[in-house]
Amino acid sequence: MREISLDRLRTLVVIADLGSFAQAARQLNLAPPTISLHVAELEARVGAPLLTRTRGQVRATAVGQTLLERARRLLADAEQALEEVRGQVAGLTGRVRLGASTGAIAHLLPSALATLQRDHPGIDVQVQVLTSQASLAALRDGRLDVGLVALPQTASKGVKLMPWRRDPILAYVPADWQPPARLTPTWLAARALILNDSGTQLSRVTAEWFAAAGLYPQARIELNYNDAIKSLVAAGYGATLLPQEGEGPELDRRIVCRALRPGLWRSLGIACREGDGDRATGHVLAALKHLRQ
Structure with missing residues (x-):
C-alpha cells in the first residue's frame, strides 16, 4: 500500500x-x-x-x-x-549518554553539568553509574557516548582515551583511632579495611601499593559506593583508601583524612568513540576538559 x-x-x-x-x-x-x-x-x-x-x-x-x-x-x-x-x-540541542563511577558523578560532574547548562541549555546529559570496564564496553557497542574511566586502560578499536585528571588517594580513618599525620602500608594493613571491590581499577592500584611493601591485606568488606564506605568508616567499622575528588562535602567529624606515604594517585581519563561525533557530544567533552586538573 x-x-x-x-x-x-x-x-x-x-x-x-x-x-x-x-x-x-x-x-x-x-x-x-x-x-x-x-x-x-x-x-x-x-x-x-x-x-x-x-x-x-x-x-x-x-x-x-x-x-x-x-x-x-x-x-x-x-x-x-x-x-x-x-x-x-547545530549543537544547540541533543542527548548525550555518559557513564561514570558514583564518586565522579557526585563530586566532579556537577560542576561540568552546571557549565553545560549555562552555555548549552538544550543539551540533555543522561548519566549512568558504570564501572570503567562497563563504560568501555558500552562505548564499543554504541550504547554510550562518553565515559569517565580509571586509567590505565587497554585501548580498543573505535574508542579513544584521553587523560583527564590525576587526583591523590587519601586514607579515611575513624577519628578515635588517632592516626599519625601520614599513613604507611604497614600501619593500615594492621587494621580493619573497607575497600573498593576487586573488579575496579582503584582496587588494583590500592593492592599494588600494599604489595610494594610486601603486604597483602584482606578487606573486611568490599563495596563500590564511596559514600557508603565513608559511612562505615564513620561508624568505626574500618579505614579506607579513596581518591580526593574535587572539593567534596565536609567530612563527618568521626572521620579524619590523612595523606599516604609513599603517595598514591588515581588517574582518570575521558573515553569516547573515535570519529568526528556530533556537536552535542563535543560540548560535553569541552565542559569536562574544563575541569582538567
Whole structure:
C-alpha cells in the first residue's frame, strides 16, 4: 500500500487556506497541472472527492476537512522533527549518554553539568553509574557516548582515551583511632579495611601499593559506593583508601583524612568513540576538559 506523501498533503492544505488552485501553485512554486495532479492522487488514494469548486471558490468536502485536520498535525509534527534535528546538528540541542563511577558523578560532574547548562541549555546529559570496564564496553557497542574511566586502560578499536585528571588517594580513618599525620602500608594493613571491590581499577592500584611493601591485606568488606564506605568508616567499622575528588562535602567529624606515604594517585581519563561525533557530544567533552586538573 502506497503511503500518503507529505508534499501532497501540503498542497491540499495550501489550496484550502488560499481557496484557489492558481494561488496555491504560485505559493508553492509549482506548475498548475502539478497542483491538480497532487489533489487527484490524494482523491484516488482515499477514494472520495476532497475539494469542490463553487463560483471560483475552492472548498473542502466533509472527507477533505477530516483529512485537512490530520494533515495540519502531520505537517506540524514533521516541521518540529526537522527543527529538533537541525538544532542537534547545530549543537544547540541533543542527548548525550555518559557513564561514570558514583564518586565522579557526585563530586566532579556537577560542576561540568552546571557549565553545560549555562552555555548549552538544550543539551540533555543522561548519566549512568558504570564501572570503567562497563563504560568501555558500552562505548564499543554504541550504547554510550562518553565515559569517565580509571586509567590505565587497554585501548580498543573505535574508542579513544584521553587523560583527564590525576587526583591523590587519601586514607579515611575513624577519628578515635588517632592516626599519625601520614599513613604507611604497614600501619593500615594492621587494621580493619573497607575497600573498593576487586573488579575496579582503584582496587588494583590500592593492592599494588600494599604489595610494594610486601603486604597483602584482606578487606573486611568490599563495596563500590564511596559514600557508603565513608559511612562505615564513620561508624568505626574500618579505614579506607579513596581518591580526593574535587572539593567534596565536609567530612563527618568521626572521620579524619590523612595523606599516604609513599603517595598514591588515581588517574582518570575521558573515553569516547573515535570519529568526528556530533556537536552535542563535543560540548560535553569541552565542559569536562574544563575541569582538567
